[in-house]
Amino acid sequence: MKFGVVIFPGSNCDHDCYYVIESVIHKPVEFVWHQDTSLKGFDAIVLPGGFAYGDYLRTGALAKFSPVMTAIRDFARKGGLVIGICNGFQILTESGLLPGALLRNVGMKYVCKFLHLRTETVNTPFTNGLSKGQLLQIPIGHGEGNYFADTETLKRIEDNDQVVFRYAAPDGQITGDANPNGSLHNIAGIVNEQRNVLGMMPHPDRSSESILGSVDGKLIFESMVNALVGAQKA
Amino acid sequence: MISEAILNQHNLTESEYQKIVQILKREPTLTELGIFSVMWSEHCSYKSSRVHLKRLPTRGAAVLQGPGENAGIIDIGDNLAVAFKIESHNHPSYIEPFQGAATGVGGILRDIFTMGARPIAAMNSLRFGPLHKQQNKRILEGVVGGIAFYGNCFGVPTVGGEVYFSKGYSQNPLVNAFALGIFEKDKIFYGRAHGIGNPVIYVGAKTGRDGIHGATMASAGFGEDAGAKRPNVQIGDPFMEKLLLEACLEAMQKGLVVGIQDMGAAGLTCSSCEMGARASTGIELNLDTVPQRESGMTSYEIMLSESQERMLLVADRSKEKQVFDVFHKWGLDVVTVGTVTNDGLLRVRQRGEIVAEIPNTALTDEAPLYERPLSAPKSLRSSRLDLYSFLDGCEESLIETFLNADANPDGQDYNELLKLAVSSPNLASRQWVWEQYDHMVQSNTMVGPGSDASVVRLKGTEKALAMTLDGPAYRVARNPREGAKMAVAEACRNIVCSGGRPLAATNCLNFGNPEHPEVMWQFSEVVDGMTEACNKFETPITGGNVSFYNETFGEDIYPTPVLGVVGVIEDLSFVTTSAFRDPGDTIVLVETPSRLLGKVNLDDERSLQDFISEAIRKRLVKSAHDIGEGGLAVALAECCYSNLQRRAVGAEVRVPVHMETCKDLFGEYSSRVVLTTTSADELKVIARRMGLEVSVLGQVGGSRLVLQYRTDRTVDISIDELEAAWRYALPKLLSSKSS
Amino acid sequence: MKATVIVTLKPTVLDPQGMTIHRNLESLGLASITDVRQGKHFDIGLKDDVPAESAREQVERLAREVLTNPVIEQYRIVWE
Amino acid sequence: MKATVIVTLKPTVLDPQGMTIHRNLESLGLASITDVRQGKHFDIGLKDDVPAESAREQVERLAREVLTNPVIEQYRIVWE
């Protein structure tokens, strides 16, 4: 089993993701350079947070042209696991690997804080270790995390059980107050139709160790490991 | 011909000009004059401050590099070293708050990674005029936005800092940016141009006409023509800087770099002549090869441009191509613009002609040095707020309310007073500010903004670093020497309360016009106070920055030293925060026998800090909080507010009998802390041995803060209510109508 | 040769920036302004010797593939 | 009534966004593009019954005082 963490120019959570995989869940991991064209030997790919190409123009807009994205498209089509965190989510929507787009936060400001997520589906390789409705404490750090999709798309991803996480109040209710950025339906993370590509704005990489305030993020990485182990056995 | 008008434009005096002619043994060209003017500016040459800075203590067991390089360096064990420094960007932030603050962050980050260290934390200390003025709101929003824009994109967590409002900063905000980086002790790089014949290589952004004369601008006050100085504005490009960071560190790790220095103030001029001077070599530059963004730039403009995100490095001759490969990999411009020579001269050519030829040391070591006259002011600032300095800069009606309660303590509504205090501008929650900063990137932040000091763990070790910035402006204004001591004491106390051992300090000295004898007196007093305190706490000064000419229309700002102290936490389990933890924990007040106001007894303070350290290391302490502005009541409230680990928690406290109501609830006596523990008796034994006074105040628990004074319940208020007043005060102030 | 590309949000997409600007207008006495929507403006420079058709094609591609996210935005091109 | 305000960086001010976009175009085969500079575009709606002069004045003030940072930017107004 091998994880790959992609480095785009301007990625800045690449080392954080690498560290969690190597030193917290103890699994093999290597960096993947944005110019690379092959993902041979990798079982799961992480698109880390940061500001790829400075997030100039639009978040994720220039990163989608990196050679590695062609390889990732191919990798995803063949069923490989891809998780995009924060800027990684933005790159996945820009590349068309996930539906919708991420707009400027309604408050117009970058927001960095811990908040609560409600797990909406456990039927994904990223949440198989969680229970439906489980609340997670995971921080966000973004200026453009306001999830948008047109009405039709929104209906489709809701109907297909593609919404994985929603911003929630501490008691689990999905409220306007709990929504940090204006996302439609409080959406914090979604999967593609095939369910092997996850994009989420909150940072599991910043919440996988108790000394950082929460270990809830680790459950997502561990779910990926479960899924990969299961796939190997099958 | 150099006319008087030209000299004035360059902020050079007639006698400085004579010195230039003497050095060159001829008249300077205009380019040369420009070069002298920036290198001899206050900002670069420290001509008014050097005689005083010499008195600062700069050596200590942990110090690997003191002042004189881009940043100071300390040894933290495990073969690791830490580089850190603070730097001002006050003038640019007044002209353009967003870009001014952003490029301030960019500059200090370059100072850190130019030494080979990877920046792992940033902080900032900010001063603004009162928020009932619309202009001050805009400046605050711009500055915070700019810091967030740059730091977040670059990927350094902004883990702490301070914000303070007072009238004196209305036309002259202070923006002091701090950064800290980590590296292996044997992989330090210096800005030295060694090796005759080695190539001098330019990397990073192209040169434009940005910020020409930035250094001289930072060396003059703003008068009526502030608007005219506006074209100087530099735009920050944090993405470019992130690429520079990665590329520079990669080139260093591959052993390709002989010497390296960022192009900050005075750009290409400063980086080249300083690198040459430090290595006793010469530098020859060919300006035709310098990457340029605009056409038709003169040699004067290229040498003085302060375009951001550029570095100058010297590589071994045989490795030039490898250097190019690394920078190309990161998509950056890289060009050889000159060579290291043996004649000690900065020689600059353009289109085949020599446009400047100056001995490097004339620009650095031989810069003018002034012993400016100093004199104590005739009258000191009013003592009216000595007890309640947090009220400084507040609206008069609020000040009256507290002074009246002080004079007539009976029958006051202390719940209301406490709510007023926690929601006053200088005590209100800074969450609105720090939520805009990514304070978690790099996944090391154990204690982010909001506690006494910020703590980042060091991956691969059992250690963490604690850091804090402190600058008690009002105290220094009242008494510069004592205020400076208090700044050091408070910063060290914050480190100790977080479980750390203070190792070293950096300082940013923001002052008014050095040509005013009272300002120089303040400066000298601050240096002496700081020296005494740093000696006492064994925290040598490893670097810093001086910012003079902070004045508008002739009015000097408060003398404002900002202290940055860094400490090591030897074991992650020592990390302590200010928040109360479990119901039932005993709340203890520890004080020194001298109840001082506006000054600090350094011996007593040292005992207090040694006590806290020992108690934490014996695992007797569950939380620790320094009592600062707003006194005991405000400190207790701060311990109760909700946080990531738990909801708001109350406390029931009986105020010791020696205390008077208003004075002791809100009065700011020095050298006090609130601890919680389950072993109060053991704490008492240690404290008494150290000559400290300990009072058990009460217990953590419930959902209200209750402060019982003799038999009356002086304060009895729901924490949720108090917390809401505190947490939303700043956004409320910002959205309220103002003039 | 020069072109300008104007990228605006589709009418169905909420514009937080425009709304924030709009919210502050009344207090400034700009009460006649009913709506502000923010978009992006790109000035594009081209080599002088490019054939007009190739220039058109390149700017069109730039606008469509790079400057615009079709999920939320639309563009138009103005030639000088 | 409608107006458009176009805010651009002053010509000598660095535009990191435009430069970064431009730097990445070559690999896309858009080699004829020599320069990209990014600005802002605002569509302004006005009440129908405002006298033309007052409308002009308000949009002018909006552009000058709200939409433009005069230290680094310049604006122009286009009326429809």
Ligand SMILES: Nc1ncnc2c1ncn2[C@@H]1O[C@H](COP(=O)(O)OP(=O)(O)O)[C@@H](O)[C@H]1O
């Ligand atoms: N207040 C101060 N205390 C101690 N050292 C100082 C102080 N101010 C400046 N220095 C030192 O003087 C040197 C020159 O500072 P500066 O010109 O600001 O450096 P840079 O050009 O890298 O920003 C630095 O090593 C700095 O640490």
Ligand SMILES: [Mg+2]
């Ligand atoms: Mg420097």
